[in-house]
Every structure is written in structure tokens, then in C-alpha cells.
Amino acid sequence: MVAKETVLEELLNVEFEIQDVEGSVGSIKRKWRPCENSASTTAENWSGSFEWDSEADDVRFNVFGILSYRANQREIINAVMSGKDVMVIMAAGGGKSLCYQLPAILRDGVALVISPLLSLIQDQVMGLTALGIPAYMLTSTTSKEEEKFLYRALEKGEGDLKILYVTPEKISKSKRFMSKLEKCHHAGRLTLVAVDEAHCCSQWGHDFRPDYKNLGILKTQFPNVPLIALTATATQKVQVDLMEMLRIPKCVKFLSTVNRPNLFYMVREKSSVGKVVIEEIAGFIQEFYLNNESGIVYCFSRKECEQVAKELRERGISADYYHADMDVNAREKVHMRWSNNKLQVIVGTVAFGMGINKPDVRFVIHHSLSKSMETYYQESGRAGRDGLPSQCLLYFRPGDVPRQSSMVFYENAGLQNLYDIVRYCLGCVTTVRSQARLRKWMSLVCTNTLLFPLRGHAKIVVSMLQDIQQNDQRLTLLQLVDKMKTKHKELGSDLKREQVEQLIIKLILDRVLKEEFQHTAYATNAYLTTGPLANQILQGKRDVKLEVCSAQKKVAGINSAKHNVAFSGLELKLDELRKELSSIHGEYSHTPFCLLNKSAGSVPTSPSRWNRQLEKIIGRLKAEKYGERILEQIIKYTDLDESKEDHGSESRPSKRLKTKKALVLIESSDDDA
Numbered sequence: 001m002v003a004k005e006t007v008l009e010e011l012l013n014v015e016f017e018i019q020d021v022e023g024s025v026g027s028i029k030r031k032w033r034p035c036e037n038s039a040s041t042t043a044e045n046w047s048g049s050f051e052w053d054s055e056a057d058d059v060r061f062n063v064f065g066i067l068s069y070r071a072n073q074r075e076i077i078n079a080v081m082s083g084k085d086v087m088v089i090m091a092a093g094g095g096k097s098l099c100y101q102l103p104a105i106l107r108d109g110v111a112l113v114i115s116p117l118l119s120l121i122q123d124q125v126m127g128l129t130a131l132g133i134p135a136y137m138l139t140s141t142t143s144k145e146e147e148k149f150l151y152r153a154l155e156k157g158e159g160d161l162k163i164l165y166v167t168p169e170k171i172s173k174s175k176r177f178m179s180k181l182e183k184c185h186h187a188g189r190l191t192l193v194a195v196d197e198a199h200c201c202s203q204w205g206h207d208f209r210p211d212y213k214n215l216g217i218l219k220t221q222f223p224n225v226p227l228i229a230l231t232a233t234a235t236q237k238v239q240v241d242l243m244e245m246l247r248i249p250k251c252v253k254f255l256s257t258v259n260r261p262n263l264f265y266m267v268r269e270k271s272s273v274g275k276v277v278i279e280e281i282a283g284f285i286q287e288f289y290l291n292n293e294s295g296i297v298y299c300f301s302r303k304e305c306e307q308v309a310k311e312l313r314e315r316g317i318s319a320d321y322y323h324a325d326m327d328v329n330a331r332e333k334v335h336m337r338w339s340n341n342k343l344q345v346i347v348g349t350v351a352f353g354m355g356i357n358k359p360d361v362r363f364v365i366h367h368s369l370s371k372s373m374e375t376y377y378q379e380s381g382r383a384g385r386d387g388l389p390s391q392c393l394l395y396f397r398p399g400d401v402p403r404q405s406s407m408v409f410y411e412n413a414g415l416q417n418l419y420d421i422v423r424y425c426l427g428c429v430t431t432v433r434s435q436a437r438l439r440k441w442m443s444l445v446c447t448n449t450l451l452f453p454l455r456g457h458a459k460i461v462v463s464m465l466q467d468i469q470q471n472d473q474r475l476t477l478l479q480l481v482d483k484m485k486t487k488h489k490e491l492g493s494d495l496k497r498e499q500v501e502q503l504i505i506k507l508i509l510d511r512v513l514k515e516e517f518q519h520t521a522y523a524t525n526a527y528l529t530t531g532p533l534a535n536q537i538l539q540g541k542r543d544v545k546l547e548v549c550s551a552q553k554k555v556a557g558i559n560s561a562k563h564n565v566a567f568s569g570l571e572l573k574l575d576e577l578r579k580e581l582s583s584i585h586g587e588y589s590h591t592p593f594c595l596l597n598k599s600a601g602s603v604p605t606s607p608s609r610w611n612r613q614l615e616k617i618i619g620r621l622k623a624e625k626y627g628e629r630i631l632e633q634i635i636k637y638t639d640l641d642e643s644k645e646d647h648g649s650e651s652r653p654s655k656r657l658k659t660k661k662a663l664v665l666i667e668s669s670d671d672d673a
């Protein structure tokens with residue numbers, strides 16, 4: 001029995017190692033495949049000349065008012081126009097719509113677009129109508145009269161119809177619609193089929209919609225009509241699913257860069273005191289977005305949304321909530337007020353989702369962590385669709401993990417995905433194995449990282465939990481933390497509550513502990529038990545180190561929030577500088593920029609030390625070129641920051657040099673994204 005367990009442990013260890021190696025191999029492969037940015041499954045060159053070039057340029061400019069194509073748009077349009085099936089993976093806000101709307105206009109006939117949400121469809125139809133393009137939708141809200149007009153247009157080609165939007169239910173449930181569509185196709189007037197938000201086909205995606213599963217019928221019924229599937233979700237699994245379900249095995253695949261250099265990502269330690277978190281969020285908005293710039297705050301529960309919105313209002317911020325419990329009209333009203341800039345902040349659950357088209361969202365704040373990196377990327381990606389600098393803050397606290405895990409544990413890979421984002425939050429820069437790519441999308445701001453060896457503490461946790469299990473009892477994460485704190489007092493350990501929480505989460509991620517779930521009439525509760533690698537801890541075979549971001553530890557009150565806010569400002573300034581310099585030197589895109597260690601005294605105890613440090617981060621050439629300007633900004637910003645704190649007293653350079661501040665890392669993803 002014992003031997004069996006040991007073998008199991010060894011196997012798990014090997015599995016860990018294999019995963020790590022696979023992660024490294026993947027990243028090396030990506031580095032050696034720089035062309036993947038515009039990957040296409042065929043060798044054809046979609047950027048050459050085509051007969052429709054001048055007409056396409058004319059429509060782009062004169063109808064859509066777009067000066068030039070963004071990455072891959074022209075190539076995608078050419079592939080669709082050539083009659084190919086196409087899969088488009090492009091970041092949120094990257095400009096996917098144009099890729100099917102423009103061919104729809106160029107071709108004679110009707111383009112069918114499948115989109116998952118009414119609000120999304122309404123937005124699109126409104127936008128196209130405003131441009132004078134005959135676009136319509138056939139949904140539950142369509143009047144009888146309009147329905148008649150649309151059916152006639154499909155069947156007989158009467159009336160002016162270029163683009164028709166429907167929800168997937170129309171395809172799977174309305175025989176009448178399908179027969180009209182069949183007639184349209186038969187007459188050679190169905191020009192293309194676009195499946196927007198195509199990840200909804202896949203159970204591996206985050207917005208799975210059962211009706212999307214039936215869309216395979218489109219390719220079967222209309223084999224010669226080009227089908228274009230579009231999504232911002234990039235995982236391999238989703239891509240494979242998509243091709244299979246939509247029956248487009250030979251599609252041309254366009255994978256655009258998912259890097260969003262205008263988005264600044266920050267993970268912040270979330271206080272266990274609700275008011276402190278609100279103070280910080282309000283402080284952040286008031287410091288940066290005084291001119292009513294739009295933002296979103298995502299919360300975990302409906303109740304939390306209402307509470308946070310109320311508390312933000314009490315602090316003078318125009319905020320309202322949005323969640324699935326409200327009736328459709330109330331929700332629509334809030335959405336409209338926000339879209340028209342009558343409301344600054346929407347505090348929403350994930351229900352405030354796909355339909356958001358507002359280009360100038362300047363900040364997305366996660367009051368609680370998302371359930372996966374994918375979802376986080378989608379949600380935070382609603383910021384900065386206009387390409388201007390925008391900020392994404394995520395408030396992380398281990399105590400929020402069981403809330404999410406008890407929701408996602410029954411989903412496919414639900415826990416695995418959740419633990420990936422937890423890893424990202426916990427370690428800031430630790431490896432998120434299979435998600436290395438996702439992590440790289442995110443310009444990451446972290447603070448000084450220290451490694452605490454906690455082998456002894458881990459042993460106490462495991463044996464304590466074992467004792468409890470032997471007595472047929474169970475503990476939740478928070479109960480275990482309480483018990484550990486009491487025990488620590490006895491042992492004279494000075495580990496803070498947050499650190500104990502982090503340790504326990506780390507042990508879950510390392511499979512030393514395991515979450516188990518129990519349903520009650522009202523909820524599902526998460527309990528902790530010992531996991532498959534618990535014995536390794538007891539036998540001292542496994543090391544446990546906790547990465548702690550030292551500056552984040554300081555976030556305990558408003559003052560420290562101010563510090564962090566000031567850093568965010570510095571980051572923005574540095575990015576402005578990055579853009580300015582690169583517009584001169586032509587190195588704008590993908591320049592990994594800046595790591596500035598203030599706590600190490602690099603502001604600037606000695607110029608040569610500063611230079612050496614900068615060289616390590618951005619390379620010698622760039623350090624020589626830009627070093628002076630970067631330093632100038634830091635000093636200027638530090639001055640600003642301190643004069644605020646000193647309430648206008650004269651600046652004291654010597655004090656500045658000694659100030660213990662955080663390490664700021666801004667790393668744009670530079671290669672494989």
C-alpha cells in the first residue's frame with residue numbers, strides 16, 4: 001500500500017516536470033516561429049494584389065471611414081473574397097467585424113452573420129445603418145412587417161439587404177428561416193456566412209452556447225459559401241473544436257497578435273476589509289479619471305455589485321450596477337447611460353459581457369479574480385479598444401479562491417483554469433505553465449519579489465489537516481487559516497494572516513492540499529483535505545517557497561494605495577515616453593520596456609549602476625539611447641509624487657534617494673504573442 005502511494009507521488013512529480021518541460025518547449029518553439037503572427041494553413045500569399053483591391057480600398061475609406069487596415073485585416077478580406085473558409089483569432093477590439101462586413105459589401109447578395117447576443121447584434125446593426133449599409137437582424141424583437149420584408153429579400157432577392165444578423169437559435173430552431181435561407185443560397189445570393197464570437201461553439205471556451213454546436217449545419221447545407229469564424233479566444237483546444245464543429249477543416253487560419261501594448265495590468269493585494277478596497281478603487285478613479293472617463297468594475301456576486309456601486313456613489317463617483325437579476329429594461333437603461341457617458345462606472349457581474357462595444361473604456365477593475373485567464377483576458381480586454389493607454393487592475397486575495405472554485409469545479413478543466421489565474425496573481429511572475437502565452441499578453445506590474453522558505457509551516461498545515469481528517473472533521477480555507485494563526489501564536493511565528501492564506505493556496509496549487517466540494521440546499525461549500533503530495537511535505541522531500549511582492553504587502557490603507565496609484569501614473573508616463581521615442585526611432589511595437597528598481601536605490605545612487613541595471617533589462621543599445629529620458633521621467637514623477645505627500649514642502653533629494661519603494665516592471669510581450 002505504502003509502495004503504491006510512493007509510486008503515485010513519484011508519478012505526479014514526473015508529471016509536474018513533464019508539464020514544465022512542455023511549457024519551456026512550447027515557448028522555445030514559439031520563439032522560433034516568429035511568422036506565426038500571420039499564420040495561414042496554406043502557403044498562399046494573401047497580401048498580394050487582387051482584382052477587388054481598388055474597390056475594397058474605396059469601401060474601406062468611403063463607407064467605413066477607415067484610413068488603413070490593421071494587422072491581418074486585408075489578408076483576411078482577401079481570403080474570404082477568394083472563397084476560402086477562414087478562422088480569425090484576433091484580440092478584442094482588433095477589428096474583426098470589418099473582416100466580414102467589407103466582403104459582404106463587395107459581393108452581390110446577402111451575408112449571414114451569427115452572433116450570440118441580442119445587444120451585440122443591435123449595436124452592430126445600428127452602427128452599419130448609420131453608415132448607410134443595409135443591415136438587418138432577424139430576432140425576437142423584429143416586427144412582423146420587417147420579418148416579411150426580410151423573408152422576401154432572402155427568397156426573392158427583393159429589397160435592399162446586404163447583411164443579416166441572427167442568433168444561433170434561429171439556425172437550430174427556425175425551419176422557416178432555414179428554408180428561406182436555402183432559397184437564397186439556391187439562387188446564388190448567399191455570399192458568405194460569418195460566425196462571430198465563434199468560441200461559443202466550444203465547451204472549452206468561456207461562453208459556451210449549446211445552440212452554437214448546431215452551426216455545423218451551415219457548412220453542410222452551403223458547402224461552397226465561404227464561412228468565416230471569428231474569436232478573440234486563442235487556446236489550441238478552442239481552435240480545434242471550432243474547426244471540427246463548424247466543419248471547416250481546411251480553413252485558412254489567421255492568428256493575429258494578441259498583445260495589447262496599450263493595456264497596463266496590475267495585480268493588487270486585496271484587503272480583507274471591504275471598505276479599504278473601495279477606498280482604494282475610489283481613490284484610483286478620482287486620481288486618474290476625473291473627467292468622467294469610462295470604466296468597469298467587475299464583482300463576483302450580484303449583491304456585491306450593488307454594494308460596491310452604492311459605496312462608490314457615496315464617494316462621489318457616478319456608478320451603477322448591472323447583473324442578471326435585473327429586468328432587461330433596467331439593464332439596458334444602465335448600459336445606455338454608460339454608453340452615452342451619462343454614467344462613469346458600471347459595476348457588473350460577468351453578465352456584463354460580450355455586448356460591450358464602447359471604444360474608450362479607460363479602466364477595468366476586478367474587485368474579485370476571474371475564473372480563468374481566458375475570462376480575465378476577455379473582461380479586461382474591454383479596456384482601451386481605441387488603442388489609447390488604459391489600466392486593468394485585479395484585486396487578489398486568497399480568500400476569494402474558494403468562492404470561485406465552488407462555482408467552477410464541475411466545469412471541464414474549471415479548477416485547472418482557476419488555479420492558473422491564481423498562480424498568475426500569487427506569483428506575479430511565476431510560470432503559468434500552459435498559459436505562458438496568455439501571461440505574456442499582459443504587461444505586468446509587479447513589485448519586489450522575495451522568496452520565503454516555508455517548509456516548516458507547510459508541515460504544520462498538513463499535519464494539522466491530517467489530524468482533523470482523522471477526527472472526521474472538515475475545514476474551509478478560512479477556518480484552516482484561523483487555526484494556523486492560533487497555532488502560530490503558540491509557536492511564536494510571525495507569519496501574517498495574508499501570508500498564511502497565501503501559503504495554503506500555494507499548497508493547493510502544488511497538490512499538497514486539495515479542495516473538495518459539498519452541496520447544501522443553498523450553496524456548494526469548498527473544504528480542504530490533504531492532496532496526493534502531502535506526504536512529501538511531511539517527509540521533508542519537497543520545498544515550499546512563497547513569492548511575496550514586498551511592496552504589495554504594504555497595501556494596507558489609503559496611503560499605500562496612493563503609492564501604488566502613483567506608480568501606475570509613472571507607468572503611464574513611461575509608456576507615453578516609449579511611444580514618443582519609438583515614433584522617432586521606429587521601434588514602437590513590442591519594445592520590452594522597463595524595469596526600474598527604486599528600492600534597490602537605482603533612482604539614482606550612481607549613474608553607472610543605474611545604467612548597468614537598465615542594460616540588463618532593455619539591452620545596451622536601448623539603454624544608451626533612452627536611459628537618460630527614462631530617468632528624467634522617473635525623477636520628475638518621483639518629485640511629483642513626493643511633493644504631493646509633503647503637501648508642497650520643498651523637495652528633499654536626499655530623502656528621495658532613500659525612499660523605499662517598489663520595483664516596477666513593465667514588460668510588453670515581445671515575441672510570440
Ligand SMILES: Nc1ncnc2c1ncn2[C@@H]1O[C@H](COP(=O)(O)OP(=O)(O)OP(=O)(O)O)[C@@H](O)[C@H]1O
Binds near residue numbers: 070
Ligand atoms: N483598420 C482600422 N482602423 C481604425 N479603426 C478600426 C479599424 N478596424 C476596426 N476599427 C475600429 O476598432 C473598433 C473595434 O472593432 P471591432 O468591433 O470589429 O473589434 P472586434 O475585434 O470585433 O472586438 P471584440 O472581440 O471585442 O468583438 C471599432 O470601433 C472599429 O471601427
Ligand SMILES: [Mg+2]
Binds near residue numbers: 096097196
Ligand atoms: Mg466583435
